[in-house]
Amino acid sequence: xxxxxxxxxxxxAGGTQTLDGVALTLGPDNSPMPARAYTSPAFYEAELETVxxxxxxxxxxxxxxxxxxxxxxxxxxxxxxxxxxxLDGELRAYSNVCPHRASLLAEGRGNCxxxxxxxxxxxxxDLDGRLTGVPRRRLFDPPIDPARLGLRPLRLDTWEGLxxxxxxxxxxxxxxxxxxxxxxLGGHQIAGMGLGAFLDDPIAANWKLVMDNAICDYHLSMxxxxxxxALVDLDGVRDRAGATTAVAAVPWTASARPAEPWPTLTGDAxxxxxxxYVFPNLHVxxxxxGGATVMWWTPTGxxxxxxxxxxxxxxxDDDVRAGAELLAAVQREDFDVCERMQRGIRSNxxxxxxxxxxxxxxxxxxxRLMEMLATAAGERTGPTPRPAGGRP
Ligand code: FES
Ligand SMILES: [Fe+2]
Numbered sequence: 001x002x003x004x005x006x007x008x009x010x011x012x013a014g015g016t017q018t019l020d021g022v023a024l025t026l027g028p029d030n031s032p033m034p035a036r037a038y039t040s041p042a043f044y045e046a047e048l049e050t051v052x053x054x055x056x057x058x059x060x061x062x063x064x065x066x067x068x069x070x071x072x073x074x075x076x077x078x079x080x081x082x083x084x085x086x087l088d089g090e091l092r093a094y095s096n097v098c099p100h101r102a103s104l105l106a107e108g109r110g111n112c113x114x115x116x117x118x119x120x121x122x123x124x125x126d127l128d129g130r131l132t133g134v135p136r137r138r139l140f141d142p143p144i145d146p147a148r149l150g151l152r153p154l155r156l157d158t159w160e161g162l163x164x165x166x167x168x169x170x171x172x173x174x175x176x177x178x179x180x181x182x183x184x185l186g187g188h189q190i191a192g193m194g195l196g197a198f199l200d201d202p203i204a205a206n207w208k209l210v211m212d213n214a215i216c217d218y219h220l221s222m223x224x225x226x227x228x229x230a231l232v233d234l235d236g237v238r239d240r241a242g243a244t245t246a247v248a249a250v251p252w253t254a255s256a257r258p259a260e261p262w263p264t265l266t267g268d269a270x271x272x273x274x275x276x277y278v279f280p281n282l283h284v285x286x287x288x289x290g291g292a293t294v295m296w297w298t299p300t301g302x303x304x305x306x307x308x309x310x311x312x313x314x315x316x317d318d319d320v321r322a323g324a325e326l327l328a329a330v331q332r333e334d335f336d337v338c339e340r341m342q343r344g345i346r347s348n349x350x351x352x353x354x355x356x357x358x359x360x361x362x363x364x365x366x367x368r369l370m371e372m373l374a375t376a377a378g379e380r381t382g383p384t385p386r387p388a389g390g391r392p
Contacts, residue, residue, distance in 0.1 A: 005046035009377035017374045019043060024374035030363045032352035038206045038345050044302045050376040051280055051369060052077025053167035056177050058282040058296050059083055061310060062161045063195060064109055065091060072109045075298065079167045081154060082106045086127040093165045094129050094151035125151050160190035162294065179245045181276045187264040188286040196311035197324035203307050203335050205342035207299040211365050213338050215277045217248050218358040223333050227326060231256040232272065239360040244368060246361035248275040252288065262290030262314060277361055279368045290314035291323060303342055307331065
């Protein structure tokens with residue numbers, strides 16, 4: 001089903017832009033989004049069609065495509081994307097859709113040699129996206145012009161080895177989009193970390209419930225009481241919410257902290273975790289040990305999400321393995337509450353309760369989502385109040 005956000009949106013009697021009956025703005029004091037936003041097919045389609053394509057979306061680690069011909073396929077909202085390393089060593093992103101009859105060109109990760117070959121009728125594209133081969137071309141009548149049938153290039157940029165794609169081409173420069181995250185995580189030297197464990201799991205919950213949970217610090221003492229709560233100083237957590245990123249500085253207890261933090265870390269980065277959320281669906285957490293986790297969540301249906309985690313570390317393999325076990329346990333704890341929320345969110349009697357101070361980072365997610373949908377609907381709803389919050 002394809003739903004145009006412009007066609008589905010309305011202006012209500014008070015002059016507010018709405019989509020499927022939901023006002024496209026957060027309420028007073030940035031109160032949480034209504035439940036309908038998590039269950040509405042119109043919302044879900046609009047998110048795929050406008051929010052993801054207009055954002056910088058993480059698509060993988062650049063070392064997953066290290067050699068010429070290496071590719072990684074991903075989906076950004078409703079757009080299939082392929083990132084491929086050219087013969088000149090450059091990473092490029094294209095729409096992963098064959099310009100003949102829309103077959104996907106590549107799936108997963110691999111190496112395609114010197115060309116991408118469509119599995120349907122065999123059209124062939126070089127790594128610069130040019131159409132270079134068309135089987136039995138003489139039977140096209142009128143004759144086709146290969147120069148007009150190349151792959152559609154997409155905007156790509158990288159930060160610390162992490163590859164991002166902006167499908168619409170008009171998001172702010174990636175370095176600006178990331179706000180102060182490059183400075184906060186600069187000492188971790190993420191680009192130089194080794195690749196460790198990779199987890200890939202389904203969650204039976206809407207991706208927005210999953211995101212809310214991913215950047216909620218309020219649940220740590222309850223949901224993660226037997227995994228990570230004892231390792232962190234929950235009274236010392238400090239959050240800040242920006243326009244496209246939100247950061248939580250979470251100090252570790254003295255006993256959990258490494259005797260020697262990674263040598264280039266100072267301040268909050270040496271004392272604990274820095275959880276850096278990047279709109280819409282990425283969370284990069286730097287640790288004082290010289291490790292990091294990259295977590296991202298991809299919608300697979302209105303009530304389904306794919307959760308992926310990549311562990312990175314400067315440390316030896318043993319430490320990475322121990323960390324991966326803890327990470328898998330934390331993931332399972334989170335999946336359980338997300339699926340519980342999914343079962344509750346359709347209740348007719350439910351109205352979202354008040355927002356806790358340790359849910360501040362969720363404001364960045366929900367506010368930007370609403371603003372982007374309102375923009376796509378063709379009318380801004382006016383500036384929304386910015387939340388208070390210290391900067392870590
Ligand atoms: S769909 Fe790709 S060659 Fe026909
Ligand atoms: Fe959690």
